[in-house]
Amino acid sequence: MKNIIKQLTTLAILCIPMMAIAGGGWPQPKGKAYIKLSEWWQISDQHYTSAGFIDPNVTLALYNTNIYAEYGITDRFTTTVYMPIFSRSVVNTLVSNTTKQVIEEGDAINSIGDAEISLKYGLTRPGSKFALAASIKLGLPTGVAAGGINNNLQTGDGEFNQQVQLDLGRSFQAGTASIYGNLYGAFNNRTNDFSDEVRTGLELGLGLVSEKIWLISRLDVLQSLQNGATAESITTSGIFANNAEFTTLGIEANYYFTPKVGVSANVTTPLSGKIILAGPSYSVGIFLDLSK
Amino acid sequence: MQYKLIFSALLSTLLLGACIGEDFLDDRVEPRLRLGIVPDTLAVGDEFQLVTRFTNNVGIEEEHLPIWSSSDEEVITVSTEGLATARDSGSATITGVISYEGIDYSVDKTIEVGDTTIILPDNPVRRGSIMPSSFYDLEGEFTLTKVDENLILSFGDDYVADRGLPGLYLYLTNNPRSTQGAMEVGMVRTFSGAHDITIPGDIELDQYSHLLYFCKPFNVKVGDGLIEE
Structure with missing residues:
Protein backbone atom coordinates (compact mmCIF):
# COMPACT_ATOMS: atom_id res chain seq x y z
CA MET A 1 0.00 0.00 0.00
CA LYS A 2 1.38 3.36 -0.90
CA ASN A 3 -0.52 6.34 0.33
CA ILE A 4 -2.55 5.21 3.24
CA ILE A 5 -3.99 6.03 6.60
CA LYS A 6 -3.37 9.34 8.03
CA GLN A 7 -6.58 11.22 8.41
CA LEU A 8 -8.44 9.47 11.14
CA THR A 9 -5.98 10.82 13.61
CA THR A 10 -7.44 14.15 12.60
CA LEU A 11 -9.88 14.10 15.48
CA ALA A 12 -7.10 13.30 17.84
CA ILE A 13 -4.95 16.11 16.59
CA LEU A 14 -7.87 18.51 16.57
CA CYS A 15 -9.15 17.50 19.97
CA ILE A 16 -5.98 17.54 22.00
CA PRO A 17 -5.79 21.33 22.10
CA MET A 18 -9.30 21.39 23.53
CA MET A 19 -8.02 20.08 26.81
CA ALA A 20 -5.37 22.73 26.71
CA ILE A 21 -7.95 25.46 26.73
CA ALA A 22 -7.78 25.86 30.45
CA GLY A 23 -8.08 29.01 32.44
CA GLY A 24 -10.95 30.40 30.41
CA GLY A 25 -11.43 34.11 30.95
CA TRP A 26 -9.12 34.16 33.95
CA PRO A 27 -5.43 34.88 33.34
CA GLN A 28 -2.90 33.62 35.85
CA PRO A 29 -1.85 36.13 38.50
CA LYS A 30 1.60 37.56 37.95
CA GLY A 31 4.32 35.01 38.67
CA LYS A 32 1.85 32.16 39.19
CA ALA A 33 1.81 28.99 37.15
CA TYR A 34 -0.04 25.79 36.40
CA ILE A 35 1.75 22.76 34.99
CA LYS A 36 0.23 19.48 33.92
CA LEU A 37 1.71 16.22 32.67
CA SER A 38 -0.86 13.99 31.05
CA GLU A 39 -1.35 10.97 28.90
CA TRP A 40 -4.06 11.24 26.22
CA TRP A 41 -5.25 8.49 23.93
CA GLN A 42 -7.95 7.62 21.45
CA ILE A 43 -8.63 4.25 19.85
CA SER A 44 -11.45 3.67 17.41
CA ASP A 45 -12.60 1.26 14.74
CA GLN A 46 -15.27 3.55 13.35
CA HIS A 47 -15.51 7.07 12.03
CA TYR A 48 -17.96 9.73 10.99
CA THR A 49 -18.38 9.97 7.23
CA SER A 50 -18.53 13.20 5.27
CA ALA A 51 -22.31 13.04 5.65
CA GLY A 52 -22.07 12.59 9.41
CA PHE A 53 -22.94 8.90 9.58
CA ILE A 54 -20.82 6.27 11.30
CA ASP A 55 -18.84 3.77 9.22
CA PRO A 56 -16.32 1.13 10.29
CA ASN A 57 -12.58 1.36 9.70
CA VAL A 58 -9.48 -0.58 10.64
CA THR A 59 -8.58 0.28 14.23
CA LEU A 60 -6.59 3.49 14.53
CA ALA A 61 -5.03 4.87 17.66
CA LEU A 62 -3.12 7.91 18.82
CA TYR A 63 -1.30 8.16 22.13
CA ASN A 64 0.11 11.45 23.37
CA THR A 65 2.16 12.29 26.42
CA ASN A 66 1.66 16.01 26.98
CA ILE A 67 3.03 18.86 28.99
CA TYR A 68 0.80 21.85 29.45
CA ALA A 69 1.87 24.99 31.30
CA GLU A 70 0.42 28.41 32.06
CA TYR A 71 2.43 31.29 33.48
CA GLY A 72 1.29 34.76 34.50
CA ILE A 73 3.64 37.31 33.00
CA THR A 74 1.57 40.07 34.57
CA ASP A 75 -1.81 39.98 36.23
CA ARG A 76 -3.35 40.32 32.80
CA PHE A 77 -0.90 38.59 30.44
CA THR A 78 -0.63 34.82 30.59
CA THR A 79 1.42 32.67 28.33
CA THR A 80 0.64 29.00 27.79
CA VAL A 81 2.55 26.19 26.17
CA TYR A 82 1.15 22.86 25.10
CA MET A 83 3.69 20.27 24.00
CA PRO A 84 3.03 16.62 23.14
CA ILE A 85 6.49 15.40 24.09
CA PHE A 86 5.75 11.91 22.85
CA SER A 87 3.17 10.98 20.25
CA ARG A 88 2.51 7.52 18.86
CA SER A 89 0.21 6.89 15.92
CA VAL A 90 -0.84 3.31 15.26
CA VAL A 91 -2.87 1.48 12.62
CA ASN A 92 -3.76 -2.15 13.22
CA THR A 93 -2.85 -5.04 10.98
CA LEU A 94 -5.75 -6.22 8.84
CA VAL A 95 -6.06 -10.00 8.77
CA SER A 96 -8.27 -12.22 6.63
CA ASN A 97 -10.81 -13.99 8.80
CA THR A 98 -10.94 -16.70 6.13
CA THR A 99 -7.27 -17.50 5.60
CA LYS A 100 -5.80 -15.81 8.70
CA GLN A 101 -3.24 -14.25 6.39
CA VAL A 102 -2.27 -10.61 6.65
CA ILE A 103 -4.07 -8.38 4.16
CA GLU A 104 -2.43 -5.13 5.24
CA GLU A 105 0.43 -4.87 7.68
CA GLY A 106 -0.08 -2.55 10.60
CA ASP A 107 2.24 0.33 11.25
CA ALA A 108 3.20 2.85 13.92
CA ILE A 109 5.25 6.00 14.26
CA ASN A 110 6.66 7.79 17.29
CA SER A 111 7.53 11.47 17.43
CA ILE A 112 6.68 14.68 19.20
CA GLY A 113 3.27 16.10 18.33
CA ASP A 114 2.09 19.48 17.16
CA ALA A 115 2.91 22.13 19.76
CA GLU A 116 0.90 25.21 20.66
CA ILE A 117 1.91 28.45 22.28
CA SER A 118 -0.52 31.17 23.20
CA LEU A 119 -0.75 34.55 24.84
CA LYS A 120 -3.84 35.59 26.76
CA TYR A 121 -4.78 39.09 27.84
CA GLY A 122 -7.38 39.79 30.49
CA LEU A 123 -9.73 42.46 29.16
CA THR A 124 -11.35 42.85 32.56
CA ARG A 125 -9.63 43.64 35.84
CA PRO A 126 -8.73 40.72 38.09
CA GLY A 127 -11.59 40.15 40.49
CA SER A 128 -14.26 41.47 38.16
CA LYS A 129 -17.67 39.83 38.22
CA PHE A 130 -17.20 38.66 34.67
CA ALA A 131 -13.80 37.62 33.36
CA LEU A 132 -13.24 38.46 29.71
CA ALA A 133 -10.00 37.52 27.98
CA ALA A 134 -8.63 37.57 24.46
CA SER A 135 -5.91 35.24 23.31
CA ILE A 136 -3.93 34.35 20.26
CA LYS A 137 -2.69 30.83 19.82
CA LEU A 138 -0.12 29.56 17.36
CA GLY A 139 -0.25 25.94 16.27
CA LEU A 140 3.20 24.76 15.29
CA PRO A 141 3.66 21.85 12.89
CA THR A 142 6.23 20.09 15.07
CA GLY A 143 4.61 16.68 14.63
CA VAL A 144 4.95 14.31 11.71
CA ALA A 145 2.42 14.93 8.94
CA ALA A 146 3.38 11.89 6.87
CA GLY A 147 5.30 9.07 8.52
CA GLY A 148 5.56 5.33 8.67
CA ILE A 149 6.59 2.83 6.04
CA ASN A 150 4.14 4.27 3.55
CA ASN A 151 4.12 7.87 4.76
CA ASN A 152 0.57 7.39 5.85
CA LEU A 153 0.63 7.99 9.60
CA GLN A 154 0.69 11.34 11.30
CA THR A 155 1.19 12.91 14.69
CA GLY A 156 0.54 16.40 13.35
CA ASP A 157 -1.36 18.06 10.55
CA GLY A 158 1.66 19.69 8.93
CA GLU A 159 0.27 23.20 8.92
CA PHE A 160 0.94 26.38 10.87
CA ASN A 161 -2.28 27.85 12.20
CA GLN A 162 -3.17 30.97 14.10
CA GLN A 163 -6.21 31.10 16.34
CA VAL A 164 -7.78 34.15 17.97
CA GLN A 165 -10.13 33.51 20.84
CA LEU A 166 -12.42 35.30 23.27
CA ASP A 167 -13.29 33.78 26.65
CA LEU A 168 -16.02 34.98 28.95
CA GLY A 169 -16.11 33.51 32.44
CA ARG A 170 -18.17 33.90 35.58
CA SER A 171 -17.63 32.30 38.97
CA PHE A 172 -19.56 32.33 42.21
CA GLN A 173 -20.19 30.46 45.45
CA ALA A 174 -23.30 28.39 46.04
CA GLY A 175 -23.19 27.35 49.66
CA THR A 176 -19.98 25.41 50.16
CA ALA A 177 -19.63 24.73 46.44
CA SER A 178 -17.65 26.81 44.00
CA ILE A 179 -19.11 27.11 40.53
CA TYR A 180 -17.78 28.61 37.34
CA GLY A 181 -18.83 28.79 33.75
CA ASN A 182 -16.87 29.83 30.69
CA LEU A 183 -17.92 30.50 27.11
CA TYR A 184 -15.46 30.83 24.28
CA GLY A 185 -15.48 31.56 20.59
CA ALA A 186 -12.47 31.27 18.31
CA PHE A 187 -11.42 31.62 14.70
CA ASN A 188 -8.65 29.35 13.51
CA ASN A 189 -6.78 30.46 10.40
CA ARG A 190 -5.15 27.41 8.84
CA THR A 191 -2.53 27.23 6.10
CA ASN A 192 -1.49 24.67 3.47
CA ASP A 193 -4.94 24.52 1.83
CA PHE A 194 -6.71 23.50 5.03
CA SER A 195 -10.10 25.09 5.63
CA ASP A 196 -10.34 27.72 8.34
CA GLU A 197 -12.38 26.85 11.38
CA VAL A 198 -14.76 28.38 13.88
CA ARG A 199 -14.60 26.94 17.36
CA THR A 200 -17.05 27.54 20.17
CA GLY A 201 -17.48 25.95 23.55
CA LEU A 202 -18.94 25.99 27.00
CA GLU A 203 -17.25 24.81 30.17
CA LEU A 204 -18.90 24.35 33.54
CA GLY A 205 -17.02 23.56 36.73
CA LEU A 206 -18.10 22.56 40.19
CA GLY A 207 -15.66 22.73 43.12
CA LEU A 208 -16.43 20.57 46.15
CA VAL A 209 -14.87 19.78 49.53
CA SER A 210 -13.16 23.14 49.86
CA GLU A 211 -12.19 22.95 46.19
CA LYS A 212 -10.26 19.71 46.68
CA ILE A 213 -12.44 18.13 44.01
CA TRP A 214 -13.39 19.78 40.72
CA LEU A 215 -15.92 18.25 38.38
CA ILE A 216 -15.86 19.79 34.94
CA SER A 217 -17.92 19.33 31.81
CA ARG A 218 -17.01 20.72 28.40
CA LEU A 219 -18.95 21.07 25.20
CA ASP A 220 -16.79 21.90 22.19
CA VAL A 221 -17.93 22.59 18.65
CA LEU A 222 -15.67 22.82 15.61
CA GLN A 223 -17.10 23.94 12.30
CA SER A 224 -15.16 24.07 9.07
CA LEU A 225 -15.60 27.08 6.81
CA GLN A 226 -15.16 24.70 3.85
CA ASN A 227 -12.83 27.16 2.16
CA GLY A 228 -9.85 24.88 1.69
CA ALA A 229 -8.99 22.11 -0.70
CA THR A 230 -10.99 18.92 -1.10
CA ALA A 231 -10.13 15.51 -2.44
CA GLU A 232 -11.46 16.69 -5.80
CA SER A 233 -9.21 19.72 -6.06
CA ILE A 234 -6.02 17.94 -5.02
CA THR A 235 -4.13 16.74 -8.06
CA THR A 236 -1.21 15.04 -6.35
CA SER A 237 -1.22 11.36 -5.49
CA GLY A 238 -1.10 12.08 -1.79
CA ILE A 239 -4.05 11.69 0.51
CA PHE A 240 -5.61 14.83 1.84
CA ALA A 241 -8.37 15.11 4.44
CA ASN A 242 -9.96 18.40 5.22
CA ASN A 243 -13.15 19.94 6.49
CA ALA A 244 -13.38 17.79 9.59
CA GLU A 245 -16.10 18.91 11.99
CA PHE A 246 -17.27 17.76 15.38
CA THR A 247 -19.25 18.40 18.51
CA THR A 248 -17.71 16.77 21.57
CA LEU A 249 -18.76 16.45 25.18
CA GLY A 250 -16.12 15.99 27.84
CA ILE A 251 -16.32 15.10 31.51
CA GLU A 252 -13.36 15.66 33.79
CA ALA A 253 -12.58 15.11 37.45
CA ASN A 254 -9.70 16.76 39.30
CA TYR A 255 -8.58 15.86 42.79
CA TYR A 256 -6.05 17.84 44.83
CA PHE A 257 -3.88 15.57 46.94
CA THR A 258 -2.28 18.62 48.45
CA PRO A 259 -3.18 22.31 48.02
CA LYS A 260 -0.90 22.40 44.97
CA VAL A 261 -0.72 18.87 43.58
CA GLY A 262 -3.50 16.84 42.07
CA VAL A 263 -4.55 14.32 39.47
CA SER A 264 -7.14 14.52 36.76
CA ALA A 265 -9.06 12.14 34.52
CA ASN A 266 -11.03 13.06 31.44
CA VAL A 267 -13.20 11.32 28.91
CA THR A 268 -14.41 13.13 25.81
CA THR A 269 -16.78 11.66 23.28
CA PRO A 270 -17.95 13.03 19.94
CA LEU A 271 -21.67 13.65 19.72
CA SER A 272 -21.51 14.25 15.99
CA GLY A 273 -18.85 14.79 13.38
CA LYS A 274 -17.58 14.59 9.83
CA ILE A 275 -14.38 12.86 8.69
CA ILE A 276 -13.27 12.11 12.24
CA LEU A 277 -12.95 9.09 14.47
CA ALA A 278 -16.19 8.14 16.17
CA GLY A 279 -14.80 7.02 19.48
CA PRO A 280 -14.12 8.52 22.89
CA SER A 281 -10.76 9.88 23.94
CA TYR A 282 -9.33 9.56 27.41
CA SER A 283 -6.68 11.33 29.42
CA VAL A 284 -5.16 11.05 32.84
CA GLY A 285 -2.78 13.57 34.30
CA ILE A 286 -0.95 14.93 37.27
CA PHE A 287 -0.77 18.66 37.82
CA LEU A 288 1.03 21.24 39.87
CA ASP A 289 -1.16 24.24 40.61
CA LEU A 290 0.98 27.15 41.75
CA SER A 291 -1.71 29.72 41.19
CA LYS A 292 -2.98 29.66 44.77
CA MET B 1 4.77 9.42 46.25
CA GLN B 2 1.52 7.52 45.86
CA TYR B 3 0.22 9.62 42.98
CA LYS B 4 3.54 9.35 41.15
CA LEU B 5 3.34 5.58 41.35
CA ILE B 6 -0.25 5.64 40.11
CA PHE B 7 0.67 7.89 37.21
CA SER B 8 3.74 5.81 36.31
CA ALA B 9 1.63 2.67 36.34
CA LEU B 10 -0.95 4.28 34.07
CA LEU B 11 1.71 5.45 31.63
CA SER B 12 3.36 2.05 31.54
CA THR B 13 0.04 0.34 30.92
CA LEU B 14 -0.77 2.70 28.09
CA LEU B 15 2.61 2.37 26.42
CA LEU B 16 2.45 -1.41 26.62
CA GLY B 17 -1.07 -1.30 25.24
CA ALA B 18 -0.04 0.91 22.34
CA CYS B 19 1.18 -2.05 20.30
CA ILE B 20 -0.07 -2.77 16.80
CA GLY B 21 -3.09 -4.99 17.13
CA GLU B 22 -4.97 -7.10 14.63
CA ASP B 23 -8.37 -6.54 13.04
CA PHE B 24 -10.11 -9.40 11.27
CA LEU B 25 -11.98 -8.93 8.01
CA ASP B 26 -14.78 -11.24 6.92
CA ASP B 27 -13.57 -11.62 3.36
CA ARG B 28 -14.94 -14.98 2.34
CA VAL B 29 -16.46 -15.20 -1.14
CA GLU B 30 -17.79 -18.07 -3.19
CA PRO B 31 -14.98 -19.79 -5.14
CA ARG B 32 -15.40 -19.54 -8.91
CA LEU B 33 -14.23 -21.68 -11.80
CA ARG B 34 -14.47 -20.06 -15.21
CA LEU B 35 -13.79 -21.39 -18.68
CA GLY B 36 -11.71 -19.35 -21.10
CA ILE B 37 -12.45 -18.88 -24.78
CA VAL B 38 -13.79 -22.06 -26.37
CA PRO B 39 -14.65 -22.55 -30.07
CA ASP B 40 -18.30 -22.94 -30.91
CA THR B 41 -17.37 -25.20 -33.77
CA LEU B 42 -14.19 -27.24 -34.11
CA ALA B 43 -13.08 -28.69 -37.43
CA VAL B 44 -12.48 -32.43 -37.56
CA GLY B 45 -8.83 -33.05 -36.75
CA ASP B 46 -8.30 -29.67 -35.11
CA GLU B 47 -7.08 -29.28 -31.56
CA PHE B 48 -7.83 -26.56 -29.03
CA GLN B 49 -6.25 -25.93 -25.65
CA LEU B 50 -8.90 -25.41 -22.99
CA VAL B 51 -8.08 -22.90 -20.28
CA THR B 52 -9.78 -22.30 -16.93
CA ARG B 53 -9.39 -19.65 -14.28
CA PHE B 54 -10.14 -20.44 -10.63
CA THR B 55 -10.47 -17.93 -7.79
CA ASN B 56 -10.47 -19.25 -4.25
CA ASN B 57 -12.54 -18.42 -1.18
CA VAL B 58 -10.97 -14.96 -0.87
CA GLY B 59 -10.99 -14.16 -4.58
CA ILE B 60 -7.33 -14.96 -5.23
CA GLU B 61 -6.43 -16.83 -8.39
CA GLU B 62 -5.08 -20.32 -7.83
CA GLU B 63 -3.64 -22.83 -10.27
CA HIS B 64 -5.81 -25.93 -10.47
CA LEU B 65 -5.70 -28.53 -13.24
CA PRO B 66 -9.27 -29.67 -13.87
CA ILE B 67 -10.25 -33.23 -14.52
CA TRP B 68 -11.55 -33.09 -18.08
CA SER B 69 -14.19 -35.25 -19.70
CA SER B 70 -16.22 -35.36 -22.87
CA SER B 71 -19.84 -36.45 -23.20
CA ASP B 72 -18.98 -38.22 -26.46
CA GLU B 73 -15.38 -39.24 -26.98
CA GLU B 74 -16.13 -40.36 -30.53
CA VAL B 75 -16.77 -36.68 -31.33
CA ILE B 76 -14.30 -34.85 -29.05
CA THR B 77 -11.59 -36.13 -26.74
CA VAL B 78 -9.92 -34.08 -24.05
CA SER B 79 -6.48 -34.90 -22.65
CA THR B 80 -5.62 -34.61 -18.97
CA GLU B 81 -3.88 -31.32 -19.84
CA GLY B 82 -7.09 -29.94 -21.41
CA LEU B 83 -6.21 -30.36 -25.08
CA ALA B 84 -9.49 -30.91 -26.98
CA THR B 85 -9.33 -32.81 -30.26
CA ALA B 86 -12.20 -33.04 -32.76
CA ARG B 87 -12.57 -36.66 -33.89
CA ASP B 88 -15.81 -36.83 -35.85
CA SER B 89 -18.84 -34.76 -36.79
CA GLY B 90 -21.47 -34.16 -34.14
CA SER B 91 -21.53 -32.35 -30.86
CA ALA B 92 -20.18 -33.06 -27.41
CA THR B 93 -20.14 -31.35 -24.08
CA ILE B 94 -16.73 -31.01 -22.47
CA THR B 95 -16.60 -30.67 -18.71
CA GLY B 96 -13.81 -29.59 -16.35
CA VAL B 97 -14.03 -30.30 -12.64
CA ILE B 98 -11.81 -29.29 -9.76
CA SER B 99 -12.14 -30.12 -6.10
CA TYR B 100 -11.58 -27.36 -3.53
CA GLU B 101 -12.29 -27.57 0.19
CA GLY B 102 -14.11 -30.85 -0.44
CA ILE B 103 -16.51 -29.30 -2.95
CA ASP B 104 -16.51 -29.89 -6.71
CA TYR B 105 -16.63 -26.88 -9.02
CA SER B 106 -17.28 -27.49 -12.70
CA VAL B 107 -17.51 -25.74 -16.04
CA ASP B 108 -18.87 -27.13 -19.26
CA LYS B 109 -19.40 -26.14 -22.87
CA THR B 110 -21.07 -27.86 -25.80
CA ILE B 111 -18.94 -27.81 -28.95
CA GLU B 112 -20.03 -28.68 -32.47
CA VAL B 113 -17.61 -30.56 -34.69
CA GLY B 114 -17.90 -29.60 -38.34
CA ASP B 115 -15.91 -28.54 -41.38
CA THR B 116 -14.30 -25.39 -39.98
CA THR B 117 -13.25 -24.07 -36.62
CA ILE B 118 -15.31 -21.10 -35.54
CA ILE B 119 -14.51 -19.03 -32.45
CA LEU B 120 -17.23 -16.46 -31.89
CA PRO B 121 -15.98 -13.27 -30.29
CA ASP B 122 -16.67 -12.96 -26.59
CA ASN B 123 -19.22 -10.38 -25.51
CA PRO B 124 -17.22 -7.19 -26.19
Missing part, protein backbone atom coordinates in the same frame (compact mmCIF):
# COMPACT_ATOMS: atom_id res chain seq x y z
CA VAL B 125 -18.99 -5.19 -23.53
CA ARG B 126 -19.51 -5.92 -19.86
CA ARG B 127 -21.61 -3.61 -17.78
CA GLY B 128 -22.90 -2.97 -14.31
CA SER B 129 -23.67 -0.36 -11.72
CA ILE B 130 -21.80 0.78 -8.65
CA MET B 131 -23.49 1.29 -5.32
CA PRO B 132 -22.32 2.28 -1.86
CA SER B 133 -21.79 -0.19 0.94
CA SER B 134 -21.40 2.60 3.46
CA PHE B 135 -22.68 6.08 4.19
CA TYR B 136 -20.79 7.71 1.34
CA ASP B 137 -22.14 8.86 -1.99
CA LEU B 138 -21.38 6.39 -4.76
CA GLU B 139 -23.58 5.41 -7.69
CA GLY B 140 -23.64 5.15 -11.45
CA GLU B 141 -23.85 2.83 -14.44
CA PHE B 142 -20.68 1.69 -16.18
CA THR B 143 -19.44 -0.35 -19.11
CA LEU B 144 -16.15 -2.19 -19.47
CA THR B 145 -14.72 -2.82 -22.92
CA LYS B 146 -11.37 -3.94 -24.30
CA VAL B 147 -9.73 -1.74 -26.90
CA ASP B 148 -6.39 -3.05 -28.14
CA GLU B 149 -4.28 -3.69 -25.02
CA ASN B 150 -6.41 -1.54 -22.72
CA LEU B 151 -9.60 -1.90 -20.75
CA ILE B 152 -11.86 1.13 -21.04
CA LEU B 153 -14.10 1.76 -18.05
CA SER B 154 -16.84 4.22 -18.99
CA PHE B 155 -19.22 5.91 -16.58
CA GLY B 156 -22.43 7.69 -17.55
CA ASP B 157 -23.92 10.99 -16.53
CA ASP B 158 -25.43 9.42 -13.43
CA TYR B 159 -22.03 8.76 -11.85
CA VAL B 160 -21.46 10.34 -8.42
CA ALA B 161 -18.70 9.74 -5.86
CA ASP B 162 -18.21 11.40 -2.49
CA ARG B 163 -16.07 14.55 -2.78
CA GLY B 164 -15.37 14.76 0.93
CA LEU B 165 -13.80 11.36 1.24
CA PRO B 166 -10.02 11.44 1.34
CA GLY B 167 -8.09 8.77 -0.47
CA LEU B 168 -10.85 7.09 -2.49
CA TYR B 169 -9.31 4.41 -4.70
CA LEU B 170 -10.74 2.20 -7.43
CA TYR B 171 -9.80 -1.47 -7.82
CA LEU B 172 -10.64 -4.39 -10.07
CA THR B 173 -11.16 -7.44 -7.90
CA ASN B 174 -12.62 -10.89 -7.59
CA ASN B 175 -13.46 -10.22 -3.95
CA PRO B 176 -15.66 -7.16 -3.37
CA ARG B 177 -14.90 -7.34 0.37
CA SER B 178 -11.14 -6.90 0.24
CA THR B 179 -8.30 -5.32 -1.68
CA GLN B 180 -6.23 -8.47 -1.28
CA GLY B 181 -5.36 -9.73 -4.73
CA ALA B 182 -7.13 -6.78 -6.30
CA MET B 183 -5.67 -4.67 -9.06
CA GLU B 184 -5.38 -1.02 -8.07
CA VAL B 185 -6.67 1.13 -10.91
CA GLY B 186 -5.83 4.36 -9.13
CA MET B 187 -7.04 7.22 -7.01
CA VAL B 188 -10.47 8.53 -7.95
CA ARG B 189 -10.06 11.89 -9.68
CA THR B 190 -13.53 12.43 -11.10
CA PHE B 191 -16.43 12.74 -8.72
CA SER B 192 -19.42 13.28 -11.00
CA GLY B 193 -20.55 12.94 -14.59
CA ALA B 194 -19.61 10.88 -17.60
CA HIS B 195 -15.96 9.98 -18.02
CA ASP B 196 -13.67 7.19 -19.19
CA ILE B 197 -10.81 5.50 -17.36
CA THR B 198 -8.17 3.68 -19.40
CA ILE B 199 -6.73 0.65 -17.64
CA PRO B 200 -3.53 -0.58 -19.30
CA GLY B 201 -1.83 -3.91 -18.74
CA ASP B 202 -3.53 -6.22 -21.22
CA ILE B 203 -6.07 -7.38 -18.66
CA GLU B 204 -8.66 -9.79 -19.95
CA LEU B 205 -12.20 -8.52 -20.02
CA ASP B 206 -13.44 -11.30 -17.76
CA GLN B 207 -10.44 -11.39 -15.44
CA TYR B 208 -12.19 -9.58 -12.59
CA SER B 209 -15.74 -9.80 -11.29
CA HIS B 210 -16.19 -6.48 -9.50
CA LEU B 211 -15.25 -2.85 -9.33
CA LEU B 212 -14.30 -2.00 -5.76
CA TYR B 213 -14.18 1.47 -4.22
CA PHE B 214 -12.00 1.56 -1.17
CA CYS B 215 -11.02 4.38 1.14
CA LYS B 216 -7.38 3.92 1.98
CA PRO B 217 -7.19 6.37 4.89
CA PHE B 218 -10.09 4.71 6.65
CA ASN B 219 -9.09 1.30 5.29
CA VAL B 220 -12.70 0.55 4.57
CA LYS B 221 -14.81 -0.43 1.61
CA VAL B 222 -16.98 2.35 0.23
CA GLY B 223 -18.86 0.48 -2.47
CA ASP B 224 -18.68 -1.95 -5.36
CA GLY B 225 -20.22 -2.91 -8.67
CA LEU B 226 -20.65 -6.37 -10.14
CA ILE B 227 -19.23 -6.55 -13.66
CA GLU B 228 -21.98 -8.55 -15.28
CA GLU B 229 -21.20 -11.15 -17.92
